[in-house]
Amino acid sequence: MLVVRDLVVNYGAIRALHGISLRVDQGRIVTLVGSNGAGKSTTLRAISGIVRAASGSIVYDGKPIGRMPPHEIVRLGIVQAPEGRGIFANMTVEENLLLGATVRDDAAGVREDWDRALALFPRLAERLSQNAGTLSGGEQQMLAIGRALIAKPRLLLLDEPSLGLAPQVCQTIFRIIREINERGTTILLVEQNANAALRIADYAYVLEVGDIALEGDAKKLAADDNVRKAYLGVH
Amino acid sequence: MEKFLQTLIDALAVGSLYALIALGYTMVYGILKFINFAHSDVFVLGAWTSFLVAVAAGWGDPQASAGAGREWVAWVLWAATIAAAVIAAFEYAAWKRRHPTDAFSLNRTRLAGSLVLVAAWGWAALGLAKMAGVVKAWGDNGLFSGLLILLCAMATCGLVGFVLERLAYKPLRKAPRLNVLITAIGVSLLLQNLGQLQAMFGTRPQRMPTLLPTDAPLATIANVKIMPVDVIGAATAVALMFLLDFLVHRTKFGRSMRAVSFNPTTASLMGIPVDRVISVTFVIGASLAAAAGFLYGQKYPGLNQTAAAVWVLLGLKAFVAAVVGGIGNIRGAMLGGVLIGLLEFFGAAYVSAAMRDVYVFSLLIVVLLVRPSGILGRPMVEKV
Ligand SMILES: Nc1ncnc2c1ncn2[C@@H]1O[C@H](COP(=O)(O)OP(=O)(O)O)[C@@H](O)[C@H]1O
Ligand SMILES: [Mg+2]
Numbered sequence: 001m002l003v004v005r006d007l008v009v010n011y012g013a014i015r016a017l018h019g020i021s022l023r024v025d026q027g028r029i030v031t032l033v034g035s036n037g038a039g040k041s042t043t044l045r046a047i048s049g050i051v052r053a054a055s056g057s058i059v060y061d062g063k064p065i066g067r068m069p070p071h072e073i074v075r076l077g078i079v080q081a082p083e084g085r086g087i088f089a090n091m092t093v094e095e096n097l098l099l100g101a102t103v104r105d106d107a108a109g110v111r112e113d114w115d116r117a118l119a120l121f122p123r124l125a126e127r128l129s130q131n132a133g134t135l136s137g138g139e140q141q142m143l144a145i146g147r148a149l150i151a152k153p154r155l156l157l158l159d160e161p162s163l164g165l166a167p168q169v170c171q172t173i174f175r176i177i178r179e180i181n182e183r184g185t186t187i188l189l190v191e192q193n194a195n196a197a198l199r200i201a202d203y204a205y206v207l208e209v210g211d212i213a214l215e216g217d218a219k220k221l222a223a224d225d226n227v228r229k230a231y232l233g234v235h
Numbered sequence: 236m237e238k239f240l241q242t243l244i245d246a247l248a249v250g251s252l253y254a255l256i257a258l259g260y261t262m263v264y265g266i267l268k269f270i271n272f273a274h275s276d277v278f279v280l281g282a283w284t285s286f287l288v289a290v291a292a293g294w295g296d297p298q299a300s301a302g303a304g305r306e307w308v309a310w311v312l313w314a315a316t317i318a319a320a321v322i323a324a325f326e327y328a329a330w331k332r333r334h335p336t337d338a339f340s341l342n343r344t345r346l347a348g349s350l351v352l353v354a355a356w357g358w359a360a361l362g363l364a365k366m367a368g369v370v371k372a373w374g375d376n377g378l379f380s381g382l383l384i385l386l387c388a389m390a391t392c393g394l395v396g397f398v399l400e401r402l403a404y405k406p407l408r409k410a411p412r413l414n415v416l417i418t419a420i421g422v423s424l425l426l427q428n429l430g431q432l433q434a435m436f437g438t439r440p441q442r443m444p445t446l447l448p449t450d451a452p453l454a455t456i457a458n459v460k461i462m463p464v465d466v467i468g469a470a471t472a473v474a475l476m477f478l479l480d481f482l483v484h485r486t487k488f489g490r491s492m493r494a495v496s497f498n499p500t501t502a503s504l505m506g507i508p509v510d511r512v513i514s515v516t517f518v519i520g521a522s523l524a525a526a527a528g529f530l531y532g533q534k535y536p537g538l539n540q541t542a543a544a545v546w547v548l549l550g551l552k553a554f555v556a557a558v559v560g561g562i563g564n565i566r567g568a569m570l571g572g573v574l575i576g577l578l579e580f581f582g583a584a585y586v587s588a589a590m591r592d593v594y595v596f597s598l599l600i601v602v603l604l605v606r607p608s609g610i611l612g613r614p615m616v617e618k619v
Contacts, residue, residue: 050500074506086501088494099494102487103506151506 007056034207077154089133100150138169198222250576251472255527256553257568259520265563275550276426281528295444316357323350363387376448389522396521430541443532561612
């Protein structure tokens with residue numbers, strides 16, 4: 001579905017990605033784990049078209065998308081819930097969700113996905129007219145994911161959805177991510193919380209300062225003690 | 236009582252024009268975070284365009300006001316638009332030949348697209364001007380041709396706003412803000428000096444023809460005559476502001492605008508075409524300024540040459556209105572405009588007429604000291 005090859009991204013003189021390759025197959029949850037500053041967000045930004053690759057290719061369903069502007073990439077069905085949630089704090093919860101439907105022109109379909117998103121996150125339904133900036137962190141993350149779902153993604157990119165959330169809220173979020181995947185949405189999940197991510201993912205890449213250090217079946221990586229010690233910071 | 240009412244009417248009439256201009260400053264600031272210093276020149280352009288179109292349509296005294304080279308302006312516009320259309324068509328055909336199956340739009344098609352748009356737009360503006368002439372020839376009493384001239388000025392300035400943004404500001408999207416600011420000052424000087432060319436508006440002041448059917452007051456309250464020009468002017472300004480407010484707060488496009496203003500990158504992740512939203516914002520701001528220019532010319536028919544200090548001062552006051560109301564905040568700009576109008580006119584009438592500008596700029600200082608984000612400006616929240 002998505003094939004990234006030899007992706008190099010620079011921020012001015014800083015090289016954030018040194019030519020990474022990864023692929024996401026349809027229907028899977030693929031996770032990209034790594035410590036702070038490894039280049040995880042940069043990878044997602046490049047896929048979404050927010051930063052441009054210096055070299056390498058990003059191919060989605062056989063089409064090169066590396067030169068497309070972000071809003072057209074969303075139209076292809078690649079939707080990102082960005083790091084820090086990207087909530088529009090100057091708008092209500094309802095308006096934030098409506099922004100998710102920007103690229104859609106099938107009103108009936110939007111209605112359906114709207115109801116489905118609110119069924120997943122009943123808390124949002126109670127707060128539709130509330131200013132989105134007043135939501136708690138967990139609710140904001142739910143809003144970010146709900147909004148992305150209303151855009152009807154085929155490939156959902158999630159950047160650290162568990163960041164700054166209490167363990168219990170984290171659990172809920174990861175359960176819902178799995179649920180979304182079971183309903184047919186392919187997911188590329190970026191996480192620092194490697195344990196939780198590996199538990200729900202099918203396949204995993206470990207990113208270390210701009211390079212893929214390791215990749216493999218998520219369950220196997222999670223089970224391998226050496227891997228855990230060397231790369232995942234788990235003892 | 237008489238003096239009070241008269242002052243109030245003038246203050247509201249002029250204040251609503253300040254508000255119209257302030258909206259352009261505030262919208263562009265809200266979205267791009269820079270002060271578009273060329274905005275007041277677009278206002279002046281609106282006044283002068285209205286004048287040219289009105290004269291061409293047969294209003295006023297053509298002998299007194301027609302100058303050399305007026306036809307030339309129309310010719311340039313025609314030639315440029317036709318050329319733009321042809322270039323765009325060729326560009327598009329050439330690109331299509333090389334990428335027969337490619338569905339992506341590259342910059343080239345976008346360039347071609349905007350050239351076609353510019354061409355069609357130029358024609359539409361000219362069409363409006365011609366229609367104003369036809370309507371006048373039919374014996375219109377001024378209301379219809381006035382409306383057509385207003386629309387023509389708005390379309391022309393909207394087009395100028397679009398082109399300015401594409402050529403001057405868009406290439407600087409990632410540049411430091413100071414560069415954009417300096418560019419805006421450059422654009423402002425360019426417009427002021429181009430306007431003085433004999434082929435454009437010339438350096439002589441001109442008299443804007445009165446389009447309204449009558450000079451008779453609509454009503455007289457306590458010896459104060461309520462003039463049609465004030466009522467129609469303020470009504471038009473208020474109607475435009477209601478339209479804009481509806482657009483920003485109640486439509487999908489307005490939601491996109493507010494999203495871009497809050498965070499362009501995140502907005503693009505929602506599938507919002509950020510560049511297009513910015514373009515439209517410029518167009519709206521410029522056409523509101525043009526409407527203000529038209530209405531101003533109706534109230535104060537003496538039009539000074541484009542670089543005259545009075546214009547600069549008017550633009551500055553509108554800018555102050557935007558800051559006082561809270562820059563980036565649309566309702567703030569409207570409120571600020573009316574406040575500035577009231578302060579200026581009441582100060583001039585009751586304290587000292589010579590100090591009218593002092594009041595305005597003192598208010599700016601006070602607001603910046605007491606509430607730097609403006610009356611309605613809440614820092615980082617609810618802005619456009
Ligand atoms: N806008 C930016 N400008 C300069 N450097 C950046 C920028 N964003 C990220 N970086 C650098 O790129 C590297 C990767 O960052 P990022 O992709 O955000 O990492 P992660 O998401 O894995 O924490 C880091 O060294 C970071 O400092
Ligand atoms: Mg990150």
